[in-house]
Amino acid sequence: MIRVADVLAGLDRFGLAETIYLETGEVRVAVRCDGPMAEELRRHFADALAGEGPVAATVDVLEGQTLDAEPDWVDWAREPGKSGRKDAYYDLEDGRLVRKIRTGMTFLQSPQALVAFGPCLAHPNQVINFINTQILNICKRDGWEICHAAAVTDGVTGLAIAGLSGGGKSTAILRMMDLDTTRFVTNDRLMVRATANGIVGLGIPKNPRINPGTILHNPRLAPMLTEARRQELAAMPPDDLWQLEEKHDLFIGDIYGPDRVQFTMPLTEFWVLNWSRDSAAPTQLRDAVLAERPDLLGAIMKSAGPFYQDADGIFLRDHDPLEPEAYLAQLQTVRLREVTGAIDFDVLARAGEYLFA
Known part of the structure; x- marks a missing residue:
């Protein structure tokens, strides 16, 4: 069986001139890369840059390098409701290789080395995701749970918003950012993790990637699109605009100004978007009990994915179930509110104004 050492023997990790240090809460990681990639990563990770010091993980980024020979890749099963091939993996004797099908990016996940290689500069977001995955892995091994949610805070109140993919959580959370007190x-x-002082939330250092509909309906985001593109989008049928996948990187500092990012927060409230474009009912926020609503919990829970390796060295498999009890234990004191009825972001914005008043 192939070992990590065999993979590393075919890669050149000695020409990496730059080291970038990142800090999120109490988690610190280092990234070794070349100059062009370092410039790209410093731009994306501007709010998480830290000084030199001890780290929990080091990631190497190797532009343009490939495997000497392709292994027999196994497709990683997609989540329910999603189709098409996205990830494939190959288990080594002491690690795992992961391939991104659409881009050809390859990643080595192991205790000995963490390496991203392939057309890295052409796909910086996949490199960013791999780096952030190490933060998630470190936290998961330390007892945190991963939620599929966006979040903001004013330092006292912390709001997380979850929903099905494409349900509007990015649009909703950016409406909360229109409030001057939020970060x-x-x-x-x-x-998320429960502590003696309440539930703590920890974000990852990644700027939102948002679709055109989010930009079009928020005047503050208008500079992200040309006037011609805004007119094209405005002329689209609403259903087509909602479904359009055309990701744009939103740099928080560029739109909302300095000091508007904070990775740690007290988690006091969780909203789950369970609304519908087909509903004629008024938009409402209703209190719910998480232990009694497995459907809402399902929208919150998130698999650690093919990169996760537990403290015993065992990799996650695509058919391993999530553990509702672990999430209930961490979230038992949070206020849960279900958002129902028609999709109306103005209603959420007013609820946010009251919450953060």
Whole structure:
């Protein structure tokens, strides 16, 4: 069987001139890369840059390098409701290789080395995701749970918003950012852990990647699109605009100004978007009990994915079930509210104004 050492023997990790240090809460990681990639990563990770010091993980980024020979890749099963091939993996004797099908990016996940290689500069977001995955892995091994949620805080109150993919959590959380007192925590992954002083939330250092509909309906985001593109989008049928996948990187500092990012927060409230574009009912926020609503818990829980290796060295498998009890234990004191009825972001914005008043 192939070992990590065999993979590393075919890669050149000695020409990495730059080391970037990142800090999220109490988690610190280092990234070794070349100059062009370092410039790209410093731009994306601007709010998490830290000084030199001890780290929990080091990631190597190797532009343009490939495997000497392709292994027999196994497709990683997609989540329910999603189709098409996305990830494939190959288990080594002491690690795992993961391949991104659409881009050809390859990743080595192991205790000995963490390496991203392939067309890295062409796909910086996949490198960013791999780096952030190490933060998630470190936290998961330390007892945190991963939520599929966006979040903001004012330092006293912390709000997380979950929903099915495409349900509007990014649009909703950015409406909360229109309040002067809030700070951005995360757009898609929130780590949670119960402590003696309440529930703590921890975000990952990644800027939101948002679709055109989110931009079009928020005047503050208008500079992200040309006037011609805004007119094209405005002329689209609403259903087509809602379904359009055309990701844009939103840099929080560029739109909302400095000091508007905070990765840690007290988690006091969780909203789950269970509304519908087909509903004529008024938009409402209703209190719910998480232990009695497995459907809402299902929208919150998130698999650690093919990169996760537990403290005993065992990799997650795509058919391993999530553990509702673990989430209930961490979230038992949070206020849960279900958002029902028609999709109306103005209603959520007013609820946010009251929450953060």
